[in-house]
Amino acid sequence: MARAAVLHAVGDTELDLRDDVTTIDPGPTQVKIKIKATGVCHSDLSTMTGVLPSVPPTVVGHEGAGVVTEVGDQVTAVAPGDHVVVNWTPNCGTCGECRRGQPYLCITFITQAFTEPAFRLGDGTPAFGMAGAGTWAEELVMPWQAAIKIDEDVPFEYAALLGCGIPTGVGAAFHTADIRPGDKVAVVGAGGVGLSVIQGAKIAGAATIVAVDPNEAKHPIAKQFGATHTATLDSLEDTKNLLTAGQGFDTVFEVVGKSAAITTAWNATRRGGDVIVVGAGAADDNWSQSAFGLLFDGKSLKASLYGECDLRRDIPVFVDLWRAGKLDLDGLISRRIRFEDLNDAIRALAAGEVIRQVVLFD
Known part of the structure; x- marks a missing residue:
């Protein structure tokens, strides 16, 4: 028993x-x-x-x-x-x-x-x-x-x-996203997986990482894990304008599991940028975008299930990063x-x- x-x-x-x-x-x-x-x-x-x-x-x-x-x-x-x-x-x-x-x-x-x-x-x-x-x-x-x-x-x-939080978050930054050194990214949702995304983005070389969460108590914690800036939903637009001259971020991760959060991520992404959906949402929570905007904004919407990880390949990598002091x-x-x-x-x-x-x- x-x-x-x-x-x-x-x-x-x-x-x-x-x-x-x-x-x-x-x-x-x-x-x-x-x-x-x-x-x-x-x-x-x-x-x-x-x-x-x-x-x-x-x-x-x-x-x-x-x-x-x-x-x-x-x-x-x-x-x-x-x-x-x-x-x-x-x-x-x-x-x-x-x-x-x-x-x-x-x-x-x-x-x-x-x-x-x-x-x-x-x-x-x-x-x-x-x-x-x-x-x-x-x-x-x-x-x-x-x-x-x-x-x-x-x-x-x-x-x-x-077994879940690290591969889902860090894997999204490593495998699904195409982060290049110096990129500007945002992460919508600063829970456990969101903080793992932030760590992955930092390791991948992102220069600007904005943690977006309505709970301001999470903001200092996000900075401990590598966020360079924080924002609430209400201040996100001003933060985007300040950091990207209004163009939007290269990559924005949605780590909430809500269609509204996907919309937030989409609106914060620059033309030609990537929106990475990490959060697990409900089957009846639908998201929509106009056909015109989908084409002419040139943005890509990508799903990141389990961070696109192969655990036999990736767990040794995560362990090495932890041993090196790069993964908290x-x-x-x-x-x-x-x-x-x-x-x-x-x-x-x-x-x-x-x-x-x-x-x-x-």
């Missing part, structure tokens, strides 16, 4: 924190992971509210790291005792997206996760894992492709962030909490009081 945070119905504001949850047995190509640390990400909240789909009862959580405890008889990439980061979008390697070099678009295992429960509650009820993961549990079973081996000197609380992981962690604190963590996240909270199971 293990502890796990279970969502019984979409719209619930609190989770059922249980200690009687078990996993399925690992199949020939699966691994069991004992979770040591897991992040509290806005996507977890979006699953609870229904912005992101789920099949309740669902074990929430998708950003985590831990130790492999069991492997199927066909698994050779990892072994019991290995430290791993959980990849919530493991790539199958054989679908069209994988063959085209876009593993972050693979939905093979996520699709299976909506029909194949990976947990069982104490009364025998089958339960699913959020996005095929469910890292707000002490143990989980996933395809071996979801276990990304990591050096043992990387603390689990840092490794957990490498510790500063992203507002609170280290226990499993019993998860419902309070959800409240704090919804209230915008924190950047990242990390649950430590040991």
Whole structure:
């Protein structure tokens, strides 16, 4: 039996924190992971509210790291005792997206996760894992492709962030955007992923980085992570005029997950610039632009799912940047909490009081 945070119905504001949850047995190509640390990400909240789909009862959580405890008889990439980061979008390697070099678009295992429960509650009820993961549990079973081996000197609380927040944000700056040294960029949304975008933009060589957030309490924090300027929604136009002579920024990242934020990013971008959509929005939250403006402004709207990352390729890069002092992981962690604190963590996240909270199971 293990502890796990279970969502019984979409719209619930609190989770059922249980200690009687078990996993399925690992199949020939699966691994069991004992979770040591897991992040509290806005996507977890979006699953609870229904912005992101789920099949309740669902074990929430998708950003985590831990130790492999069991492997199927066909698994050779990892072994019991290995430290791993959980990849919530493991790539199958054989679908069209994988063959085209876009593993972050693979939905093979996520699709299976909506029909194949990976947990069982104490009364025998089958339960699913959020996005095929469910890292707000002490143990989980996933395809071996979801276990990304990591050096043992990387603390689990840092490794957990490498499973979502860092690749989504830093990856958007590295892979989706075409940032050139000296560029002027803006980031709409200064939460955990937004701060990771800011770090990525700084490392990529952007000279001007504006953090845009209506919550001014986040502005000094954004500057700690590399923002050169900050703005509220009301002051963004004046900031744009001051820093770009009214032309707009070369690249603007939307890291909120709202159509209104995409519009804000679009309007702040110069003609011929790029708008990078990083935030996960609702299926019924539509965005529109005139056909005339879409053509004659010459702007590009690009989606950045999971920062277009291949975690086997990119996690070693992120670790090297952390070791070199160029990527701040510790500063992203507002609170280290226990499993019993998860419902309070959800409240704090919804209230915008924190950047990242990390649950430590040991």
